Amino acid sequence: MELIKDGKRIDGRSFDELRPIKIEAGVLKRADGSAYVEWGGNKVLAAVYGPREAQPRHIQNPTKAIVSCRYNMAAFSVSDRKRQGPDRRSVEISKIVSEALDRVIFTEQFPRATIDVYMEVLQADAGTRCTCLTAASVALADAGIPMRDFVSACAVGKVDGQIVLDLGKEEDNLGEADLPIAIMPRTGEILLLQMDGHLTMEEFNKAVTLGMNACMKIYEMQKEALMKKYTGD
Amino acid sequence: MKKRLVLPGEMIGTSEEFLPGEGTFEENGKIFSKNVGTLEINEKERTVNVKTVNPPVVLKTGDIVVGTIRDVKSMMAIVDIEKAVGKNRRITGESTGAIHISKIASGYVKDVGSECRMNDIIRAKVIQTEPSLQLSMVGPEFGVLRAVCEKCRMPLEKDGNKLFCKHCERTETRKIANDYGTAEQKL
Amino acid sequence: MLSEIKRDYICQLAAKGKRVDGRKFDEPREIKIEKGVAKNAEGSALVKLGDTSVMVGVKMAPGEPYPDTQDSGVLTTSAELTPLASPTFESGPPSPEAIEIARVVDRGIRESKTVDFKKLCITKNEKVWVLFLDIHVLDYDGNLFDASSIGALSALTDTVVPAKRFEIGEDFKLEVEHYPVSCTSVKIGSAILLDPSLDEETVADARLTVSIDENGDIRAMQKGLNGSFTLDEVKSIINSSKIKGDRIRELIK
Secondary structure, eight states, rough: OOEEEETEESSOOOOOOOOEEEEEOOOOOOOOSSEEEEEEEEEEEEEEEEEEEEESSGOOOOTEEEEEEEEETTTTSSSSSOOSSSSHHHHHHHHHHHHHHHHHBBBGTTTEEEEEEEEEEOOSSHHHHHHHHHHHHHHHHTTTBBBOOOOEEEEEEHHHHHEESOOOOOHHOSSSSEEEEEEEETOOOOHHHHHHEHHHHHHHHHHHHHHHHHHHHHHHHHHHHHHHHHOOO | OOOOOOOOOEEETTTTOOOEEEEEEEEEEEEOOOOOOOOOEEETTTTEEEESOOOOEEEOOEEEEEEEEEEEOOOOOEEEEEETTTTTTTTESSOOEEEEEGGOOOSSSSSSSTTTTTTTTEEEEEEOOSSSSSOOOTTTEEEEEEEEEEETTOOOOEEEEEETTTTTTTEEEEOBBBTTTTGGGOO | OOHHHHHHHHHHHHHHHHOOTTTTTTTOOEEEEOOOTTTTSEEEEEETTTTTTEEEEEEEEEEEOOBBBTTTOOEEEEOOOOOOSSSTTSSOOOHHHHHHHHHHHHHHHTTTBHHHOGGEEEEEEEEEEEEEEEEEEEEEEOOOHHHHHHHHHHHTTTTTEEETTTTTSSEEEBOOOOOOEEEEEEEEETEEEEEHHHHHOOOOOOOEEEETTTTEEEEEEEEESOOOOOOOHHHHHHHHHHHHHHHHHHHHH
C-alpha cells in the first residue's frame, strides 16, 4: 500500500498536519472532573475521582497522593471485539500515563489519598494513549486538582521514509516508526516518550521537534475547552 | 474589576511584584496558577491568589459536617463523616472524627451514651483538623438528626427535648439538633 | 447512612404526591438516543436517561452454534459498570449488579424474539453469527436497567451484519422484529415511582422492571431488592409501563 502520494498522506493530510480534534471539559455528572476528546477517529472519555482516601490503607503514602490511572477499551471500540478486563497493553499504558500525570500534580498536598483517573476508549483509531493523556489532563484541571501545568501529547511517526505527525490507522499499522510524546507545555519537559520502529539520529531530532510543536497546539485546545466550560466563550 | 479566569501553569505575576498566595506556586521568580480559578490580586498586601472554581473538599476548622456515630467510648464518640454540609463533592482525606465528652453538649455530660448512640446521624462542627480531626456538637443546630429505637429499630420521633418510639412507647435521650427529623434540605 | 435521611425526605415528599426533582410518580426523565456513535461497532447507541449515560455496541463475528440450537445465531451480552461512571464502581471482574443487568437485557432480547436468530445461521450445524452486545455504563445517576435495555434495542436497530468483512456475502441490515421496551419502577414506603433517580433507587424497598412489546404483551420481568409488592401494585406498574413504553418505543424507532 502506498502511504504517501504526491506529497500527501493517505487521508489527504500534509506531513505536519493533525487530524481534526475536539475537546470538551466537564461532561459527566458523577465524576469530580471529566473531559471528552475526539481526535480523528478516536473517542475518549476521562473522569477524575478524588483526592480520596486510598484503599486499602497499606497502599497509602504518608507524604503524598497516589496518582492511579486506568486505561480501558470498550469491547466495541475496535474492529475485532476486545474482551472485557485489562490486558498487558492496557496495564502498561495505565502505568506510563500515571507516571506522566504524577509529575504535574501537587501530590504532596494530599497525603494518604489517591487521585483516580479513568480513561475509557469508546472508539479507537491509532493514537489512543495520546488522546487519553490529553483528555486526562483536562479532566484533572476540571476536577480542581492543583497542577504545575497541563500535559499535552501527540504521536509522530515515519511513513514511507517521511517523518509525519499524528499517525492515522493505516500509517500506524504499516509505518516504519511510531513515537508518542507528552510534554509540559510551559517548560517543554518530556513526560512520556516511547518509540518503536527504526529512526536515524537525524530523523529522531526532526520527529521530536515536530511532535513537541504539535503538543503546543494541543495545549491551546485544552485551554480553550476549559475556558469554554468556565466562562462560556 | 472583571474577574479573570486563569488556568494551571499560567503565569500571573513575578515574585518582585507579589507574594504567592493560595492556589499559586513560585518557580524561578515567577508566580503561576495551580488551578482553574479566578485571579484575585490584593494590592494592599501585595498577594496574588487563585480561587479554584471546583476545589476538592478539604475539611477545615469551622466547617459543618454530617456523619454517623460509629462508636461510643467513655470519653468520646467516634464519627464517620459522610459529607461537608453544602458541598456536593465528597471530602478529601481523613473521614473519621472524634467528639470529646466536653464537646457533646453545652452542659455537663456524665455519659456519652445518653447523648448519642451508635448509628445515629449527627451534625457537628469541625474544631480541629491536626493532628486529629475533632468535632463539636455544642450549639442548638448541632446534635442528632436521626436515630432509631434501640428495641425495634424504627425511627424515633422528637418529643420535647427527648426522643420517643411510637411502637414500643419508649423514651430515649439524645443531644438533639433543633431540626431533628426535618434536616434533609440542609444536607 | 445518609440515605436514611434521604429516605425520610423522599417518603415525606411522596406522601404529598411529590418527587425530589419535581417529576410526577409515573413520569420518566428526558430520554436522548444517538445512534451510530461507535464506528468500529456493527451497531451502536448512546442513551441518556436524565444524567444516566450508557453506551451500547454490537460486534458480530462468525462462530459455532450452541449444541441445542444448531440453526440459530448466538447472543452474548455483557455489561461493564466502568469506574468512570460512579465513585462506588470499582475496576475488576464484573460485579453481581453488572451481571444482573446483562442477563436481564439478554433475556429481554432473546425471549421476546427481538431478533430472529434463525436468520443469523450461516451453515447449519457449523457456522452461525455470534452477536456480542456490550453495555458500557458511562455516568450512573440511577435506573441502569432501562438505560441499558433502551440502548441495546437502539444499537440493534442500528446494526449492519458485516458479512463482507468475513467473506460470507453482502452486508445486510439486522432485522429487528419486535420492540420490547423495559420500564423500571421502585417502591419507597407506599409510593411507586417510575424511572427512579439515583437517590430514589438507593433508598428503594423494591424494584420491578417490566418489558412490554408493541402489541402490549409482557415479554420480560425482573423484581429486585428485598422489599415486596402486592399483586395490585404489580398490575398497576405493568399498566403504566405499557403507556410509557409506547412513547419510548417511538424514540427508539
